Amino acid sequence: MMAKLWILVAVAVFLETVSGASLGVVYTEGGMVEGKNVRLRIGRFMDIFKGVPFAAPPGTFEKPKPHPGWDGVLKTTEYARRCLQVNLIMTETRGSEDCLYLNIWVPQGRSLSSGLPVMVWIFGGGLLVGGSMGANFLDNYLYDGQEIADKGDVIVVTLGYRVGTLGFLSTGEPDLPGNYGLWDQQAAIAWVHRNIRAFGGDPNNITIFGESAGGASVSFQTLTPHNKGLIKRAISQSGVAICPWAVNRNPRKFAEEVAIKVKCPTDDSMAACLKMTDPVDLTMAGTLSLSSSADHPLVFNLLLSAVLDGDFLPDEPHNLFHNAADIDYIAGINDMDGHIFTALDVPSINSPLVNTPVCAVLEDVKRLLGSYTKEKGKAGLDNAYSTYTSTWGSNPSQETIKKTIVEIGTDYIFLIPTQTALYLHASHAITGRTYSYVFSQPNRMAGIGRPYPSWVGADHADDLQYVFGKPFATPLGYWPRHRNVSRYMISYWTNFARTGDPNVGENSVPVNWPEFTDGEKFLEINSKMNKNYVGEKMRLRYVNFWASVFPSLPTVVSE
Structure with a gap:
């Protein structure tokens, strides 16, 4: 009897395994593609398509063009190569010019999914490096869309776009207008809009x-x-269009530096010469300096960025928010987003507290603020210094001063621009809703000695592992609290994708997240969050300084 029972169980499991829904061959505008179907658990499957072309291999300094198509069935089971770029230490290149591909994760039950919300991921990396094509470190692929797609019942798409010189070099003129990487992203979004219905989206x-x-x-x-x-x-x-590093308003200067490195003239024939130069040489010529100090912060070295080309960006970003009037928008930052940058500008912030004289740390505060307020001269520095030291008391600790340095970097590079973008979005919105957050889950490397002191909160990019469900995909590397914060973020993000309201959808959330327009409310996201983690008027004193007081001061040095 027991043997028969085991046979029946085995048959049931077999039928379950083979009877799950699968898209099989999908018809796209370029031709047929076939991915891979994987079984996640009983009754749950995932169709995964890797390396689907969304545009033709791009020409150097040309906008992306439609893919000419292919015959037969294209097997899309392996990631394409990332776009040509320098390696992290900028000594050589990796990747390929032929890189305009995307990856798709489609969750399935026993029947085929249809009408699913679609989430399209755009990777970071300073517009210089990065990719969404396979393992970032050893076998760990940070941007694997499977956990989000499964837990949120959404389709996840990741894409490739040109970075570095090939993606963002510009003369500031029509002969080499720039923004090629942004055009790649736009081509991918348009491809998804035209084709995703065939995948169930x-x-x-x-x-x-x-x-x-x-x-x-x-x-x-x-x-x-x-x-x-x-x-x-x-x-x-952790990034909006009005961040100080997001737009280069004098792109020709860097273009001429690149031209000199690849032995091109810097006159009217420069653009034509650059277009005929080996893409690898162009990429290497676009390396950026990673050396920085409090007197010249790293953020000012990020010269390969978007430009006001009169086409993709017809005006200054702050004048274009009417185009987002009907788009629901979430924007936020990590509470110590600036740590990774200020730690390079002011290395002493990560050194043991007893080893750094207080007077030296105080001088670092002034030097960093002086760099950020240079255009306003002494009045800018004095006003900034009094603003950031107003809560110190008469005898601030080294830890307080070092935290303030991180806060200065976080505010200037990320928080103030993000708050400004939220104000602009909300003020121009017609149907679009606006939500603000700060992510504050402490850095996992803090409090264990080097590299980070125990007071370090959520550093830049610390949120990524939780959004992409790494505590579930690689559970041995995390504690239950990490799975909690990952669950919360995936729930908020996918609810928002489904309904436009992060509180409403297929997943429950721990705290109701009010709209930004409800008294400039924001949600603090971490593993301990409850109703007390809803705040209002984020860092109001500092937002007021950078958004109102600082601009009103007379300019003494042109930027």
């Missing part, structure tokens, strides 16, 4: 989301007039 419910330079890219994509009607919602994590 709703083309009228597309959410784009990204982090750092990807968050700024998301912001740009909502502001350009070229995406009208394509995007329903958007999430910018």
